[in-house]
Amino acid sequence: MTIPPFYKPVVLEMPIEAYAKIAVDGGIWLAGEIVAHEPGAPFAPDPTYVYKPRHRTAVIGGLGELDEPRRHHMFIEGFLALPENGAKSTFRRLLVTHTEMLHEALRADWSRRSSKILMREDARPRAIAVATQLLPKPRNVH
Helix, strand or coil: CCCCCCCCCCCCCCCHHHHHHHHHHHHHHHHHHHHHCCCCCCCCCCHHHCCCCCCHHHHHHHHHHCCHHHHHHHHHHHHHHCCCCCCHHHHHHHHHHCHHHHHHHHHHHHHHHHHHCCCCHHHHHHHHHHHHHHCCCCCCCC
């Protein structure tokens, strides 16, 4: 008689670079949704724009203005905000077990992606405006 194992061994369904690519795409989409968000309305990212993010060029420029930890945080949140794709649980495990590898893959994919977008001088103020929208709001500390 065979006893089934207590756990199912998990093998990555795809290379870590594929998770990074999805995360960067998700971060660009989520950032576009933040920029397109109506002030005062409840924030609910629209999944219909996942494959064609709103304000894509300005968002990429805005993300480029952020420091790396904030940019990576946006990528991670973007991945987790995507509609269910079957890879979120593995991605969450990667965040815990392979953090540095994931950040290196995010860095490489972002570098490749952002170098393709050439920022014109007249687009820079828009990118800075987008970056300020992506920064967390200051908290009142008493």
